[in-house]
Amino acid sequence: MKAYIKVKRGNGRSYRYSNPARMFYMTVLLFITFIGVSVAQEQRTVKGQVFDQQKATVVGATVRVKGRNTATQTNSKGEFALTVTGSNPVLIINYVGTTTQEVDVKDKDFITVNLKDNIAQLGEVIVTVAYGQQKKQSVVGAIVQTDSKTLERTGGVSSLGAALTGNLPGVVTTASTGIPGGEDPQILIRARSTWNNASPLILVDGVERSINNIDISSVASVSVLKDASATAVFGVRGANGVILITTKRGKEGKAEIRASANTVIKAPSKLPARLDSYDMFQLRNKAIENELALRPAAWNDIMPQDIINKYRFPANETERERYPNVDWVETLFKNNAISYNANVNIAGGTKFVKYFTSADYQKEGDLFKTFDSNRGYTAGYGFNRLNIRSNLDFQITPTTVFTTNIAGSRGVRQRPWININEYNTWGAAYYTAPNLFLPKYSDGSWGYYAPNAGQGTNSAMLLATSGSEILTTSRITTDFILEQSLGMFVKGLSIRGNLSIDNTFIENGRGINDINNPTQQKYIDPQTGIAGYSVDKDPSTQFGFKESDRWAAAGGAVDNGATQRRMFSQVRLNYATKIGEQHNIGALALWNRDQTAAGSIIPSYREEWVFRTTYGFKGKYNFEYNGAYNGSEKFGPDYRFAFFSSGGVNWNISEEKFMKPLKFISLLKLRGTYGSVGDDSGSPRFAYIDEWSFGGRTRLGTSGIPAEQSVYNWYRQTSVGNPNVRWEKVKKANIGVDFGLFGDVLTGSVDVFRDKRTDILSSGNNRAIPSYYGATAPTANKGQVNASGYEFDIRFSKYITTNIRLWSNVNFTHAENKIIVADIAQLLPDYQKSEGKQIFQNNSYVSAGYYNNWDELYAGTAHAENDNQKIPGNVYIIDYNADGVIDANDNVPYAHTGNPQNTYSATLGFDWKNFSVFAQFYGVNNVTRQVVLTSFGGQNTLAFDQGSIWSKNNTNPDVPMPRWASTPSGYQDGNRYFYDASYIRLKNAEIAYTFNQSWVKKVGISTLRLFLNGNNLAVWSKMPDDREANYQSAGGQGWASQGAYPTVKRYNFGANITF
């Protein structure tokens, strides 16, 4: 049964392995055995440490002895130790992107090497591409990469997705909430070219995994693949771009310990501005006066000025409680909250095993103030995360490497025990009026609005008395990889097998369940001054109400519906060879299968066959052709598999002889790619067949709560199939130029792209199928979208003196799309069809100034509904189709979509010796967001500060006079709630100092870097709050008037220590 396998090592000893599980235990054993075993030493040893121009240690620099075969690489602290013989030994230190240095070590046992940047060698930079790595020089596709150093300076954000913002041209992120543990933004690569899911494919160490809960400190690089040649090998999954996250690995050498710790101070960013009670009542009086002709009855609501005065200037505590004036933002939120992050990792290795292990602890603080519930617990939000990773590479034989990556993450989110309507906990900051009640009265009872409890959410009370729930997300990801060189048969051939098993468990319902346990609430009627209470008597005893602890501790349960399992297996054949000095040939063949399941669903399956061929000539010309043959269970047998392929070419012009005279050009490379990629994410599972389900019974009984069920189990057709449903296809073209000028003081790249997506899947709800069809129409391939744009990335770096460097990175992305074909009602007027517009184009009635008097009003166009409710001070609505009435046909495309067309980032930096400073600005424009904040909506005594207000004397105001009791038509808002959602942020800024002087070494530290940085430090925007979109990653879909946990700015102080 057990297949024992003998693997012989070079020294003749042999090990026996059985199945992967056993192998895993062996691995752990081996790891324990070999950790700490250091490289054997003999004779004279020269040690040293290598730094780059930014004073950071250089990992993986090659150090060899001139004229000999001895060489080593620097470890993760940049250190090396090398045995030298001979009388005048010289070391050659070599690292990509820097100039090679030679150091005479005749009388030295320790050297410090400072490598200078040599961007001319950027072509030598290793870029992570799909299923492997390539030298940047030979890359033909549009790939951008960022490294751990850049990610770690993002000012204390804990979400890797958020750390990508602005650092990768072509990556557009959109954030919506600052809730601890839920800050991951939505990510879009280049332009949206489908109305279905446009999220990129995210792979962590080659396997599709969530970007959430990854600790930034264990990430070595993030590579973003944008065009066809880079993504075609992912076939069906690559159409929206691919993000490859690579974790750090060990290097041969002594164990090194890196530690970092930082403290983040978070402060709420911008929230909608509201009027206080005093200003609100004055405005309300004006509003009532303004609409008196329509609603004379509203005169009863006029508030006398002497009463209004009491709201702002109460004479005593009694008046303060009777006439509340609550600033809910200040009530609910602290000025700042503290987060912490601590990280330790150990990397190193021997000839047999290389290891990288890390532990990272993140604690996100809560902006909410703590409200004492008198119930013996403290409620609020919070997020703690522990990430552990162990990446091991075993050199089992000289030609065999066995790799295991084991990572675990445990994220613990705390939140109030509110399963739905979570927005009520921050709701008061957005929509509870200032004059209704105090959050808490001096006698300890909470405030409420007795006349209509639903209109005045007391978020402080809800937060304090809603219990406390712990949600734990435990994620374990494992990779087992065996790589065998087959060089003994064919030089350059190797085979690699990969098995990955991931599991995610979510436990919820742990904590303090305190729902449905009322607390005493008080309301003081400002008219009478009489206090009323919400609970007259105890519901269970019928005696007077007494506050007590009724909550129950809940043990929590694994949410069976949310568990996720994945088993991914892959076999890969790699071939790379050189024929002569001029011909580089590479080939890759790969097969994989992916099986995933969440909860109790039938697992989903995927199968892919992939190949890639590359050819390079003299480093001048590189060709690549690759493709994937993919299967999806979503499509019928006739359409199940599809072949996607792409090709690309590049030309390093600067390598040509005729370019050599042009000395100021150090790099000039042209590249172009074209190919097709597919997507099936818009399709439901098994879209090709009718789906039936069994189960459910009708309650045909007539008593009991709920009524008794009938005996007959339902059969129902749950979806109608479309046998012709098939892949969405994108044809992607990309042309790019990489350049380096003036000795690489100026480097950069420019890319122009065009995507043409056809056969876009239209789900039944988005198709022009009459209601009387009676079912959700089947998904069909009914759309076409063109997307195009360009991006550039320019880097400047110059030494003013030996010690002073100025640097700057600027990148810009423009991405736009246009719907060519969509399945829409064809009798709609052209301007209302989605065809020819951007995906998710906003539509609105369009305002054009104000009716300033009755004459102008009567001369204006009639509204189809509620026309008699117009008054001077309303806005003109443009009668777009000029039919003499404002109706649904005047709802026209307006402004932009929620996805910005332009994103740009500019970073300026300055280094002086060990001191460095930088600031990064990030901005977007051509983007629109709807933020509906209506003063006095639903006769709520809440008014927003939205600028100047119309009056007879101010006919050019920011906003019209709000309405109190009258009901104008919905048209009259025009476009006022559509905001230009452009913004510019001071995204990141940092001041840092690195100590690597001898005194730090004396205390056992190799380098110590202290930094002070920040994230989202300032924002310039026209929006009333600091959210980029209305979705919330936590608490489900929300809209603007419900608000969100405030987004934050962060100030971060910390230290990186290398031992």
Place this chain on the structure above:
Amino acid sequence: MKKIIRIAVSVVLISCMTGTISCKKYLDRSPESVVSAETAFKDFTNFQGYTEELYNCIPDFTNRYWTNSWNWGDDEIQSSALNFHIVNKIDNGDFWGWQRESDGWGAGWMDVNGANTNDDRFSKGLWPLAWYGIRKANLGLENMKLMVNATDEERNLIKGQLLFFRAWFHFQLMQYFGGLPYIDKVLPADQDLRSPRLKYQECAALAAKDFREAADLLPLNWNNTAPGGKTPGKNELRIDKAMALGYLGKNYLWAASPLMNMVSTGTRTYDVELCKKASAAFAELLNLSESGQIPYKLVSFDKYYTNFYTFGQNWQLPGGNNSDGVSREAIFRGPYWDAHGSTYGTAKQYTPGPTIEEGNVVFTPTANYVKNYGMKNGLPITDMTKADAESGYDPQYPWKNRDPRFYNDIVFDGVKMVKGSMPSDIKEFNRYANLYTGGSSRDERVGSRTGFLLFKFTPITSNRFDQGYAYGQNLNIRVPYMRLADIYLMYAEASTAATGSPFGKDPSFGKTAVDAINVLRDRAGVGRVAAKFQGSADEFMKEIRRERAVELSFEGHRFNDLRRWLQFIDLPYTLKTAIEFDRASDLNPAVDPKDNRVVNLRERTILQRPFTEKHYWFPLKRNDVNMYPEFKQNPGW
């Protein structure tokens, strides 16, 4: 050699790890996960299970949202503090409000997102569920032949239910939208759909055919069928012959009504032939009822309220349950999912704030509508502000000697609203309805706007002091779609219009139109139809309509009635009024509030609804009418 072995071994190892030993159907759906159509239809048990999902397609208009608006005629007005309910949009002439696209709060029962057949009352909307139900019925009817293991009775039960539902959903939509395509087959997924809208009467004829066939197939009483015998206690809601006959007649009467006749033929009067058919269908039903062959019987007046709510009866589904435990007045009701659900909002939506109840959505009966409640002697009130010697109405004692249903349905000034104790901080006078001008129960925003309150559907204890809706009270509120009293009223209307006489009748049934009205008057203890209304069909029709307004008040019929009678857009039916008056003296709780004297009684118009011809029909969805020209929008929208 060793090398080769090593490599071979490695390859095997890799293969084991990755599971290359593959099944070629890796991406096929595993068969055990497939439920097939054949299974669903093979026998009665499965097919009935297939069919019963249709019952969950019946929206509960009484309890669709927290608070609920289903009276859109001149009968009811809502407090002004929140205006999201559809009745506010109707009052403004904005009939787009029925569509979820225009229903900001999603509070309406006409339309929600998706056809949800779950047990969640909040997720139900008529528009999507009706079309879903029609498709489901058609799919079942087309697969009747797959039902191989079944008796004829079982086949009839299934087919009868499917036909009924197909027609019922069409009928429900037609009455709001006019003629639609009558969908009687499963529509293909891959072809352009181009069915034209039919004229109302064409569409109704097809529905009538289905109702008739269903009536012929369905049993008088499910308890007496073989399958029904096995499920006692769960047959009451199952579709039977009486339901099919009731809707057969209603569908004919609607098609015959002036509005539907006008849009079909251009004539603004009743269609006599269709009225005869309606009368015959109702007669067939009433004969079965009066001969005791079907379990439908009028409930006695002291149990009248059980048509709408029950309490202290283990959450018994309301339906006018007679004491025999078998017969009931409600003919058609949908299932209920959560009886306690009605107590969160519906039980509170008639009680005035802020003192008696929290929440600011209050529906109050309009004064113009309350006027329909005549005197105990059966005579109408012509003008609320003027004394009338004939009827005995006196504006100084407007609550005296009224139709007993007035006292059952309406709370007027001085009625004691809170039975139990009230906390000290609430003033004692709030125990009583203070509905005089300026009284504490009068409040534009959160109280009564009209001088009346509605307590037809909630016990008077539904207030925050008496806690009539507390869990322990087992309060279950639900207004039926159709009850037997409605059949008598529709029979009277159809027979009168069919024959041109108050004494018109269907040959098969013993009662005339006048007799039918008197059945209801007798039950309520109201004087019979006065002789002066028996002289002509026109005069008598007015009395039928008034009787209909009172007996079926606030049950969701008025909006459709005014429309089909072509009165909807005309004065005085576009007005909503309030009464203003002062108490002649301070309230004396010892005196029966009926006997209280008031002064300065006058009627004040609150609003006039800006209706034009287009308001006779709801607008169809823009998306539907923009697909092809034959599916037209209703005129004016």
